[in-house]
Amino acid sequence: MEAVSLVNAVGRLAAEPVVASWPVPHFRRSTMDGFAVVARVTAGANETLPALLGLARQDAQGCLAVLTGAPIPPPYDAVVMLEYAEQLQGDTVMVMRPVAVGENVMDVGEDVEEGMTLVSAGKYLSPSDIAVLATQGVTQVKVKSFKVGVVSTGDEVVSPEQVPQAGQIRDCNSPYLTALFAGRGLTPVYLGVVRDDEAVLAEVLARGLSECDALVLSGGSSAGALDFTTNAILRLSRAEILVHGLAVKPGKPTVLATAGGKLVVGLPGHPLSCAIIAHKVAWPLLCQAAGFSDPEVWESTAVLSRAVPSVPGRRDFIPVKLERGVATPLLAKSAAIQVLSSAHGLLTLPEECEGLNAGAQAAVEMWR
């Protein structure tokens, strides 16, 4: 948990509920320009038989010229809009329409009632939340700092700032994961690139676990990498492998585990697989672990520009480009990454689906 200034809390997760200590508005306000009146004396008023009220009086037969936002003092309980009233010479106002009690008036606490919960713990704070907190005079907000350790593994992987030799590739998984988590209100902690050595990896993971609330590693890309990651995790204290491989494409070599009561996710090493599984699998689990109350999934319906095949018994995730309601599947090898940068959405084909034809309607989830 950390305290940040009100405006800097946008995009973060509230660490604790915030309850309204102050009603909004805290005085009865007019929502229109016009005349504050006692509603019942306008009953039956019309252009032929207007109600005549006195500006100088402060009783039921009186009225008060008010601008939008102005306080409505007693005994007034409604506002007649300017266009339905006319001030005669002197202090008399003609009201040509009846108003109901409360009409064109905002009552004390009508927007924010004192004692109501404004944000719950774990809410992702939107600009609207920031506005609501401002009405309460909140200047500092306690936000969660849920730390996610990010590790890349693989003998062939080098840091982005290094020049890779033949056989080596730059790590793009950790930059991806770090940017994803930071952009969604979590606190990523980059733990580096670790070579394929079980003992070394286990040591890095143990160190990461001691300072972080969860760990996400992206594995090497070969078939043996899954076991490698699994074995390193099993060296941790109180480690348990929950899932070892998923029936999805891409993303089969995924490991879900806990160690010392904390979530550990082993993602595939292939960049496309890593990114998609981070989004579809790691993210919801991290939300749960972080106590993030309301992860929204935005879906849109689109028409497929071409057929997409699928093998039954396996869930398929396919990045798509969206243009005017038409979704074009972006087919790429799972070792690719550039394709995701131009994707707008992610299409999911469920296990029982044998593919979709061109022209089929499909739900596409927002991809960012």
Place this chain on the structure above:
Amino acid sequence: MEAVSLVNAVGRLAAEPVVASWPVPHFRRSTMDGFAVVARVTAGANETLPALLGLARQDAQGCLAVLTGAPIPPPYDAVVMLEYAEQLQGDTVMVMRPVAVGENVMDVGEDVEEGMTLVSAGKYLSPSDIAVLATQGVTQVKVKSFKVGVVSTGDEVVSPEQVPQAGQIRDCNSPYLTALFAGRGLTPVYLGVVRDDEAVLAEVLARGLSECDALVLSGGSSAGALDFTTNAILRLSRAEILVHGLAVKPGKPTVLATAGGKLVVGLPGHPLSCAIIAHKVAWPLLCQAAGFSDPEVWESTAVLSRAVPSVPGRRDFIPVKLERGVATPLLAKSAAIQVLSSAHGLLTLPEECEGLNAGAQAAVEMWR
């Protein structure tokens, strides 16, 4: 323009295009565990008549055991998956299926071609863009710092940290706008709360214009406030009012102007109106002014839980709560704000619409 570290560039706007200086992969790689082969020698291979290849040879009759991601040296041009090959005792490998040239191989530049534009100027940088830039060894990214001056006006408006007296309200518009713009990659500059004094406001706006690229002010809430804002803007150098009032609800008292070639938007003072018009009107204009190339609008189709009325000739914006495809209109006075914090989407009723019935299908735009 400013330079930020790669991972901190997420959620910012690229200041200039980034072109690939490095192909990805930069060597021919295997995408599977298996044997690198010369494709043509596997033609016709099957379980009865397998192709027999030599591990020790480095010619067309040879092969090489490779793990996923490993380099494929010449003369090899394809990879046979492990499950379709069998290593016999000695150096001989039986291949039981033919492979095509390039099969299970990722060619040089297949993911990222050297010279291709990876991000265009003005692109909102996603985690995927960060990943793609990492493949290029990019460690610093030039991002736009498009400064938007934010001003609140109104004699009745006090800063959030002040305790409002009767008749006064805390400013929640500037915190809203500041959070909105910061969360979307612009650089808000808070210019304060200005009382209803044309000369003072004009002075604050002039100062704001000298340091910012655009100005957004939220006006007082009364009918006269629109003229007040307009007059203050007209005191600026080279000022032109483009639009004075919109046929929308909420948000009628909106001013669109330019001054000294820069965009100036006067938003309504009522918090709900201010937030919705900031989203629907100010944001697209700011994107254009900032050279933001790709503002995405996410829409979902939902069924209305109850009827919403509309007056023809006016566009209506209605915040809605979404639950399992059902949109519940959140009706609130435009002076309210709390309702927006629980909204998921925004429903737009176009000018010609006379309202929608309960059960009607409607497109709902993502609200954040």
